[in-house]
Amino acid sequence: MASDLSRISxxxxxxxxxxxxxxxxxxxxxRGVTLVSTGGTHRALTEAGLTVTEVSDLTGFPEMMDGRVKTLHPGVHGGLLAIRDNPEHQAAMLAHGIAAIDLLVVNLYPFEATLAAGKPAAECIENIDIGGPAMIRAAAKNHKDVAVVVDVADYAAVLADLDAHDGAVAFATRRRLAQKAYARTASYDAAISTWLAGEIEAAPETQTFRALGGTLAQGLRYGENPHMKAAFYRTAGAPRPGVATARQLQGKELSYNNINDTDAAYEAVSEFDPARTAAVVIVKHANPCGVAEGASLIEAYERALRCDPVSAFGGIVALNRTLDAEAAKKIVEIFTEVIIAPDATEEAAAIVAAKKNLRLLTTGGVADPRAPGQAWRTVAGGFLVQDRDNAVVDDMPLKVVTRRAPTEAELSDLRFAFRVAKHVKSNAIVYAKDGATVGIGAGQMSRVDSSRIAAWKAAEAAKAAGLPESLARGAVVASDAFFPFADGLLAAAEAGATAVIQPGGSMRDDAVIQAADEAGLAMVLTGHRHFRH
Incomplete structure (x- = not known):
């Protein structure tokens, strides 16, 4: 059994x-600890006036091959791996002049940062650490006797332990540090493996996934449901603006569901270029329930809210521009869980602060919808990896397949609706008019059901606004995937839609196009599907 205390000499x-x-x-x-170090670390410490032994004095070999070889030696690894209460290990140390190393402090060559900076492959290769991970794993394996530190944030904890235990580190601390050390080497290796996998055209035979390695951002009270444990981790590498990079200005702690929904909302609003238009996305249970563009944030918010004011209650509001006071005043009129934006004015933050539980997050920017990346999902006994959906409707050549071509106004709304459909759970149907959603049908097993639900939502929104006819009248409709039958398209026509955007590709495309012509609809095909499961 491990000794509770391990003295650091x-x-x-x-x-x-x-x-x-x-x-x-x-x-x-x-505190009387003898210091040993390598290369640049040794220089930094000696220049600071500290007495430090060079690692070459332990190994009897100089650093060589541009520093690639310096710590891979029994003089180092024997000092880390020797079990202190094992007589054979002690005899081997004595016979070979190996001194025990009780504390290892290593952080690795900055491979992730080098990769994120877009450096050439040769430079990335040179920033793959070899000796560091080997030492970390050795020390972590022997945490019965050795403490290992891979994060500067743990310096204070180690010093506190040394003070509390008269120059020793407690086993609970050593075990915690060992777990963190293995997580770091796993994350590091996963980043390298993911990069190399990207250089291979075919799927590699074995794969690690970079996003599985992360740093604890927040412990959560529970997961989707109270009986489920959960935590939130940030991954290493170039950050994508969003909930993981956000600064929480105020409000109570985010929950698992808050984080999931806020991510969905911010990814959706990032589809809208803030230099072109103000945009607002309202999300409930990971689905947009209202999306709109406008000349200002308040205009965009009011138009997004009109789409489904019932579902918006207790939702997430994402904005693509700095939250201003006018928009803040309007948003806080109803119960809202989270507001996320690139930034917020002081006046807007003060308005939100009056609602003590409302979380306000600022990200520093919007995400690039075209940026490459990967997404993963666990399945029983394995996991799925795919490229993130970075297809943008503005880049798609739209093919008119009906006798009637859409008007310019319809074409603008068709692009808007398809942009939104990308972020709605499949099967997804989105009605839009004048740069705002007016009805959304999400996550149904049948596309015709999604179409009918979206039409019903549009009618209910009109009632809530005191309007005489459904908001779907004169709107356009987007489908995230092709219509397998004409029924879903005809349901949209019955609701009053005038134009349709969909990927196409069904065996029955001709029948669907004929039905659109007979209903007087204009229809364009994108050639791109946006399934979101």
């Missing part, structure tokens, strides 16, 4: 990130 420090290094090393030296 010798520490090996080898870090690429020098943040807090000198202060930490000085604190260790003040």
């Amino acid at each position: 010798r520490a090996l420090l080898s870090v690429s990130d020098k943040t807090g290094l000198v202060e930490f090393a000085r604190a260790l030296a003040a």
Whole structure:
């Protein structure tokens, strides 16, 4: 059984990130710890006036091959791996002059940062650390006797343990640090493997997924339901603006469902270029229930809210521009869980602050809808990996297949509706008019059911607004996938839609086109499907 306390007499420090290094090393030296280090770390510490042994003095070999070989030696790994209460290990250390290393402090070459900066492959290769992960794994394996630190954020915790335990680190701390160390090497290797997999045209025979490695951002009270444990992690590498990068200005702690829904809302609103138009997306249960563009955020919000004011209650509001006071005043009129925007004015933040539980998040920017990336999902006994859906309707050549071509106004709304349909759970039907959704049907097993639900939503929205006819009258309709039969399209025509956008590709396309012609609809095909399961 592990000793609860492990005295720290010798520490090996080898870090690429020098943040807090000198202060930490000085604190260790003040507590009587002998310091050993390598290369740049050694220079930084000696220049700070600290007495430090070079690792080459332990190994008897100089650093070589541009620093590729320096710590891969029994003098280092024996000092990390030796079990202190094992007589044979102790005899081997004595016979070969190996000194115990009780604390290892390593952070790895910045491979992820190098990759994110778009550096050439040769530079990425040189930033793959070899000795660092080997030492980390050795120390973590032997956490019965050795403490390993891979994160500068843990320097203070180690010093606190040394003070609390008269120069020793507690087993609970060593075990926590060991788990973190293995998570770091796993994440590091996954980043390298993911990069190399991207260089291979076919799917590699084995695959790790970079996003599985992350740093704890927040412990959560529970998951989707109270009986489910959950936590939120941030992945390494180039951050995509969104909920993971956001700064929470105020409000109570985010829940699992809040984070999931807020991500869905911000990804959807990022489809709208803030330089072109203000846009607002309202999300409930990961589905947009109202989306609109406008000359201002308040105009966009009011038009988005009109689509489904009932579902918007308790929803997530995402904006593509800085939240201003006028929009903030309007948004807080109904119960809202989260507001997320690139930024917020001081006046707007003060208005939101009056609602103490309402979360306000600022991200610093919108995400690029065209950016490449990967998405993953677990299945029983495995996981699925795919490219993220970065197809944008503005880049798609639209093919008119009906006798009547859409008007310019209809064409603008068709693009808008298809942009929204990309973010609605399949089967997805979206009615839109004048740059705003007027009815959304989401997640049905039958496309005709989605079409009917969207039409019903449009009629209910009209009633709520005190209007005499359904908002679907004169609207356009988007389908995330082809119409397998004409029934879904005819349901849209019956609701009053005048034009349709859909991917096409059904065996019955000719019948659907004929039905559109007979109903007097204009229809365009995108050639791109937006299933979202």
